[in-house]
Structure formats: structure tokens, C-alpha cells
Amino acid sequence: MVQPEEPPAPAFGVFLRIWTGQLVSILGSRLTAFALGVWVYQRTGSVTQFALISLYTALPSLVLSPLAGVLADRMDRRRVMILSDTLAAASTACLALLMFAGKLEIWHIHVSVMVGAIASTFQVPAYTAATTQLVPRGQLGRASGMVQLSQSLGRLAAPPVAGLLLVAVGLQGVMLVDFATFLIALVTLLSAKIPPLGRMPSTSTTHGALWRDAFEGWHYVAARPGLMGMLVYFALINLCAAFTEVLAQPIVLSLASPAALGITLTIAGSGMLSGSLLMSVWGGPRRGRMYVVLGSGAMLGVSLVFAGARPSLVFIQLAAFSFMFWAAVANASSQALWQAKVEPSVQGRVFAIRLLLATSPTPLAYAVAGPLVDRFFEPRMAPGGDWSTSLGAWIGVGTGRGSAALLVIAGALVLGATLLAFLHPRIRRLEQDLPDAGPIQ
Numbered sequence: 001m002v003q004p005e006e007p008p009a010p011a012f013g014v015f016l017r018i019w020t021g022q023l024v025s026i027l028g029s030r031l032t033a034f035a036l037g038v039w040v041y042q043r044t045g046s047v048t049q050f051a052l053i054s055l056y057t058a059l060p061s062l063v064l065s066p067l068a069g070v071l072a073d074r075m076d077r078r079r080v081m082i083l084s085d086t087l088a089a090a091s092t093a094c095l096a097l098l099m100f101a102g103k104l105e106i107w108h109i110h111v112s113v114m115v116g117a118i119a120s121t122f123q124v125p126a127y128t129a130a131t132t133q134l135v136p137r138g139q140l141g142r143a144s145g146m147v148q149l150s151q152s153l154g155r156l157a158a159p160p161v162a163g164l165l166l167v168a169v170g171l172q173g174v175m176l177v178d179f180a181t182f183l184i185a186l187v188t189l190l191s192a193k194i195p196p197l198g199r200m201p202s203t204s205t206t207h208g209a210l211w212r213d214a215f216e217g218w219h220y221v222a223a224r225p226g227l228m229g230m231l232v233y234f235a236l237i238n239l240c241a242a243f244t245e246v247l248a249q250p251i252v253l254s255l256a257s258p259a260a261l262g263i264t265l266t267i268a269g270s271g272m273l274s275g276s277l278l279m280s281v282w283g284g285p286r287r288g289r290m291y292v293v294l295g296s297g298a299m300l301g302v303s304l305v306f307a308g309a310r311p312s313l314v315f316i317q318l319a320a321f322s323f324m325f326w327a328a329v330a331n332a333s334s335q336a337l338w339q340a341k342v343e344p345s346v347q348g349r350v351f352a353i354r355l356l357l358a359t360s361p362t363p364l365a366y367a368v369a370g371p372l373v374d375r376f377f378e379p380r381m382a383p384g385g386d387w388s389t390s391l392g393a394w395i396g397v398g399t400g401r402g403s404a405a406l407l408v409i410a411g412a413l414v415l416g417a418t419l420l421a422f423l424h425p426r427i428r429r430l431e432q433d434l435p436d437a438g439p440i441q
Contacts, residue, residue, distance in 0.1 A: 014192050015134040015143060018081075021188025022127065023150040025085065028181025029116070030158030032092055035166055035174040036109050044106065056110050058363055060117040065125075065356035066214030072126040072348025074213075078194045081130070082186065084123035089182035091115040096175040124355065129347035130194050132339045137436070138286060144335035145279025148328050152276040156269035217349030220342070226430035227341065230293070233421045234334065234358045237297060240410035242365030244304060244323070247373065247403040248316075254400025256313050264317050271321035275328025289333045290430050296330035297418040304411025308404035311396040337430070343437045369406070377402030 037053055072080055091112045098104040128147075135143040165174045221227050248268075252261045284292055300323055307319035342350045380387040381401040388397045395404055421427045 011134050011195075012136065012139060012143075014194070015131060017188050018127075018130070018134075018192050019143075019146055019150065021185035023153065024181045025185035026150050026154040027157060027161075028178035029088070030154040031162045031165065031174050032178040033113075034158050034162040035171050036095075036113070038162075038166065039171050040106060040109060052110060053113050054366065055363070056114045057117045058359075058366075060114060061121045061355060062360060062363070064118060064121045065352040066217065066349070067352075068122040069125045069217050069349035069352025070213045071122060072129050072352070073346060076194070076196070077126040077130040077133075077348070078189055078192065080126035081123055082189050084119040084126070085182055085185055085189070088116045088119035088123075089179055089186075091119070092175050092178050092182070096172050096179065099172040099175065125348045125352045128335070128339070128351050129344065132344050132347055133195055137340055139283060140339045141285075141289070141332060141336040142280060142283030144332040144339070145276055145281075145283060145328075147335070148332045149273070149276035149280050152269065152272040152328065156266070156273055159265075214349065214352075217346065217351075217353035220346055220350050221353060224341075224434060225426040226434050227338070229421065229424055229427040230290075230334065230337075230430065231354060231357055233297070233417055233427065235361055236417045237300060237330075237414055238358055239361035239365050240304065240414050241300075241327070242362040243369050243406060243410050244307075246366060246369040247407055248307075248320070250373075251307075251400050251403045251407070252313065252316060254398075254403075255311055255316075260313060264313070264320055267317045268320035268324045271324035272328050274321075275325040276332070279329060279332035284329075284333050284336060287431060289337050290428060292333040293330055293337070294418055294422050294428070296326040296333065297421070298415060299326040300330065301411045301414030301418060304414060305408050306411075308407035308411070309395055311398070311401065311404070340436050341430075341434050373402050373406060377405050381405050 033053075040053065095104065095108060095112050098108055131143050131147070132140070162174060165177065169176075221231060248264075249261060252264050303319045303323035303326065307316050307323070309315060338351065338354065339347070378399075379385055379402070381392055381397055381404075382388065383397050385392070385397065387405070391405055391408075392401065395401060395408060426433070
């Protein structure tokens with residue numbers, strides 16, 4: 001039996017260095033994603049072509065997450081991150097060359113988006129598991145908040161910056177900026193040292209053994225009912241959040257102008273940024289993180305109900321800020337719990353399965369939200385519709401109120417799921433009943 005070496009002390013400074021590089025890289029990736037979406041829509045005028053970008057972004061995670069988790073546990077996690085970032089950068093560079101040559105086609109963008117999503121699928125579990133190796137357990141909440149903060153900054157800053165860059169240097173210039181941000185991330189990774197896990201090496205690298213290892217993450221979670229319950233809870237929240245993503249823009253546009261929609265999205269991004277900043281500074285409580293998760297989940301449900309309750313732009317903007325604020329708090333608190341409770345040597349596989357199962361309902365919401373609203377909810381919430389004198393008396397009738405009704409129902413589902421999770425002792429007492437994982441090995 002291979003004995004693990006004595007692990008070195010966690011190094012928050014090394015994590016901070018890697019985080020800085022990833023923050024810059026995320027901003028560059030967001031710039032390119034926004035600019036490509038604009039380019040596709042301007043040239044095709046097709047919502048379907050635009051939506052395909054989101055579909056191709058989501059598919060690789062559903063297929064490759066288990067394998068990505070295995071590699072994050074078998075290989076040097078820093079090396080996995082470097083290879084993933086390099087693959088994404090190469091894909092962006094190819095698009096830039098095609099753009100310079102005047103040969104860029106829509107299908108090139110679809111392929112590039114999928115390649116970038118594949119790279120992200122392998123990078124995320126390696127980055128998350130490496131964070132556990134580098135950060136002291138008491139600082140995991142703060143580190144999770146910082147990772148959430150980097151995503152928030154990218155989401156908030158990319159649209160206006162990309163808009164300015166598109167005017168100044170064009171799409172190819174935006175992609176060159178993205179490539180430069182990759183070089184910064186690469187330098188930080190090359191200069192950082194992540195301590196080895198010292199785990200027993202795998203005895204086989206055959207195809208069958210790889211997939212058996214991939215599903216070890218599932219068996220690990222399934223054997224711990226509290227973790228499985230929390231995973232199901234977040235899957236439902238993500239399903240309702242995906243409905244919100246689809247419905248928010250039609251609701252706002254039924255009440256106000258596209259300019260007001262831009263302001264509303266900025267307010268929502270500010271909420272996520274504020275929640276991430278809070279968690280970055282505070283880190284959450286040392287004990288009682290599960291109560292923070294469930295309390296934040298309840299506020300997510302309240303925010304959704306509030307957003308659909310009145311045909312008021314102010315209501316929607318307040319709800320958007322609140323929803324994104326509490327989403328950041330819930331995600332950071334949940335992440336810290338998983339990092340504390342899962343053995344470091346299997347975190348790659350467990351986090352990959354967690355990502356796969358928690359986000360798998362999202363494509364379903366993307367697929368059914370539009371038909372549900374157009375064919376079922378909108379007709380019933382129209383003046384004289386079946387629900388116009390019942391639910392319509394509370395939230396109003398007319399264009400956009402069908403979307404609002406579905407939003408209210410989604411909020412009620414989140415509140416009901418939160419109550420059930422609180423009443424379930426395995427979920428509520430997860431921190432007390434499931435011991436912390438052993439030291440990093």
C-alpha cells in the first residue's frame with residue numbers, strides 16, 4: 001500500500017495568485033462570448049442561431065463531466081488547468097485567424113464554443129479541488145466567495161467593455177484581448193505550486209477503469225444522504241433559475257424599453273457582485289452554513305414571487321438584485337460545505353458529478369419555457385382568459401403576465417423545496433452528522 005506523504009500547509013497566497021489569473025481570463029472569455037453573440041445575431045437575425053450558442057455551451061458538461069472529474073483526481077490539477085486554458089485559447093486564436101482572413105462562418109463559432117465548453121468542463125473540477133488543497137478549512141467560505149466574485153465581475157463588466165471594444169477594434173480585436181488574458185492566467189499557473197495529493201495511483205488506465213472511476217463520484221455522494229439531498233435541492237433551484245433566465249427579458253420588454261432591460265440586467269449583476277463581495281470578506285459562519293444555504297434559498301423563492309407579483313419595472317429590478325445577491329451567498333456557502341465534507345482525493349470526481357446533476361435540468365427549462373408560456377400561460381393570463389379573474393386579479397393580466405405567472409409558480413416551488421429540505425433531518429443536520437473530510441493527502 002502506498003503511504004501518502006505529509007501534506008504541506010495550505011497556501012492561501014498561492015490560491016490568490018491563481019485566482020487573480022483566472023479572474024483576468026474569465027473576463028476575457030466573457031468579452032469574447034458577448035461579442036460572438038452580437039456578431040451572430042447581427043449577421044443572421046436568428047434567435048435560433050443565437051440560442052444554439054447556449055446549447056453548445058451546455059452539452060459538453062452533460063457528457064464529459066464524469067471523465068473530467070477522474071482526470072482532476074488522477075493528474076496534477078495545475079496541469080489539467082493549464083491544458084484546459086490552452087485548449088480554450090487555441091480555439092479563440094483559430095477564430096481570430098479566420099476573422100482576419102475574412103472566412104469566419106457561423107458553424108466555426110459553434111465549433112469553437114463547444115471546444116471552449118469542453119475546456120471549461122475539465123478546468124472547473126480541477127480548479128475547485130485545487131482550491132481545497134491550497135486554502136485553510138476556515139477560509140473555504142471566503143475562497144468560494146472570491147471564485148463567485150470573479151464570475152460576477154466577468155458577468156457585470158463584460159457587456160459594456162465588449163461593446164466599447166467592438167466599436168473600437170472589432171471582433172478580432174476582442175478575441176486578441178481574450179488571448180492576452182489567457183497568457184496572464186498561464187503565467188500565474190506556471191508560477192504557482194499546488195501540493196501533490198500523495199494518493200495511491202490508479203492501477204489501470206483502461207477505458208473501463210476510467211469510467212468506473214468516473215462513477216465513483218456518484219457512489220460517494222449516494223452513500224451520504226445529506227449531500228444527495230442538498231444536490232437534489234440545488235437541481236430544483238437551478239431548474240427554476242433557468243426559467244428565470246428565459247422569462248426575465250420578455251417580462252421586462254412587455255413593460256419597458258430595451259434600454260430599461262439593459263439597466264435591469266446591470267442591477268441584477270450588481271446584486272451578484274454584492275453577494276460575492278460579502279462572502280469574499282465574511283466567508284460565512286464557521287458553523288451553521290447549512291442554515292445560510294437554506295435561508296438564502298428561501299430568499300431566492302421570495303425574490304421570484306416578488307418579480308412576478310406586479311407589472312412594475314421597479315418590482316422586477318428589486319427582485320433581480322435580491323435574487324442574484326442571495327444566489328451568490330447560497331452558492332458560496334454550498335461550495336464551502338462540499339469542500340469541507342468531501343475527501344480531497346476524490347473531489348475532482350465528486351464535484352464533476354455534482355456539477356452534472358445540479359445543472360442537468362437547465363436544458364429542460366430552456367426547451368420548455370417558451371412553449372409553456374406561449375401556448376399555456378399567456379392565453380390564460382390574457383384579458384378574459386381562464387385565470388384572468390383568479391391569479392390575474394393578483395398579478396395583473398395582459399402581455400407578459402403569462403411569463404410572470406410561471407415565475408411566481410417557480411418561486412413557490414423553491415419555497416416549498418426549501419421547507420422540505422429544512423424539515424429533512426439529513427439535510428438540515430448535514431454539518432453535524434457528516435464529519436469533515438480528513439487532512440489533505
